[in-house]
Amino acid sequence: MLEVNYLRKNKEIAIQSLTKRNFDAVSIINEIISLDDERKKNQKKIDDLLSNSNQINKEIGQFYKKGEVENAEDLKIKSINIKSEVNKLLDSQKSIEHTLTDLLLQVPNIPNKIVNKGQSEKDNVIIIEKGSVPDLPEDKKPHWELAKEYNLIDFELGNKITGSGFPVYIDLGAKLQRSLISYFLDKNIMSGYKEYLPPHLVNSDSGYGTGQLPKFEEDLYKVEMENNPLYLIPTAEVPITNLFRNTIIKDNLLPIKCTAYTPCFRREAGSYGKEVRGLNRLHQFDKVEIVEIHRQEDSAKALDNMVSHVASIIEELSLPYRIMKLCGGDLGFSSSLTYDFEVFSAGQERWLEVSSVSNFQDFQANRMKLRYKNIEGINKLCHTLNGSSLALPRIFAALLENNQKKDRIEIPKILRPYMGLDYITK
RNA sequence: GGAGAGAUGGCAGAGUGGUCGAAUGCACUGGUCUUGAAAACCAGCGUACAGCAAUGUACCGGGGGUUCGAAUCCCUCUCUCUCCGCCA
Structure with missing residues (x-):
């Protein structure tokens, strides 16, 4: 606001x-x-x-x-x-x-001066493209086939117990998921983020605070209670940023840097077809998020640092990626400047969005009355930022697809200590 | 789930109809003192809106009511604590 x-x-x-x-x-x-x-x-x-x-x-x-x-x-x-x-x-x-x-x-947030006008994602600008696409054989497979072949994910079982868009990870699939979560959190903690494990349900005040409500209620899963409804979180951004709702932070405690793993729940009404095949778009998925709170004058630099941080994670996973600067038309309602990260998933030959890093400036802070007392003793609105580091399903998909060999799937070096394995076999 | 108690400034904690935006203590900030620090003493110290300012107004968990007047009385919601029950 x-x-x-x-x-x-x-x-x-x-x-x-x-x-x-x-x-x-x-x-x-x-x-x-x-x-x-x-x-x-x-x-x-x-x-x-x-x-x-x-x-x-x-x-x-x-x-x-x-x-x-x-x-x-x-x-x-x-x-x-x-x-x-x-x-x-x-x-x-x-x-x-x-x-x-x-x-x-x-009224949506004012786009940053470096944001260009545009209609849709087609007008986003590629900032960086890095890494090489693996040389795969003719009979390369998409991840949903690999996941089945190596018995890592059962999509049908998820249908049975819940519905489509709720996969069941099994055996080494579950372990790979857990390894990614641990690795992402460890990496973030090493960079100075404090880990939180927040509730996965939030009240409506929190939804208003970060801007999901009132406009985007239809995107959320709602749990009706006798008096007040609760919402399943669409991202850890909601509970984490709202930890600081209605507070005045002392200047010397800034910046605040948080990280959290949570499952994320999204209705994704109206999505269908190839776009949602396999892990491409889910109703429930895992994500590790980073949230930062800054003085107004520090947020621009902070965004750059977050972008470098996320890039370094993807590089450690040896995935080819590109960074897009979102145009005005593709910018989220609350954001003033957003960079999207996409990894190339070679089995599908598609770019998949795995992270979105945004500076909201004081747009969320104004809604949630999140302020700091600066060194002159004046209360000012904080700037809030957040980003995925990272969203798991599409990373999972790209890892399977890009690292597929004839009879196995190679585990990236950085994950081997977590997996206790160098590769997955049938 | 049952019974009871409670929610006041950063924290602790007074205040039961007007003189209360709110005592007191702690914390914090500035000053005096000191070679420096501590202690002691002095002063300041919530938020929002309006205004150049003086100042005015609102806020004592949220909402509603009684009254000329509410932190204080009534209703209601939320939350916290204690005891009992149940339970991962």
């Missing part, structure tokens, strides 16, 4: 920048500002009336103390009149504020 004051001061830049997302902000921003003017005017009236009535109430107290009941009675009537006037104003103030928040929640 953007701040009204920001929009006031930077109206033209904001409108201009949002066109990069193909978002026409002219009328909504004007409406927001004029509504906020109205809000201020109304609040001023309310405050003045209340000030007046506070004064009167004090006098009533004095009169009672002195036993001058008559005088007190007169003032009571005055006070009641003021009160009814205040109540009227309060009602309209509530509806103004409600509308204002509604409008603000509809």
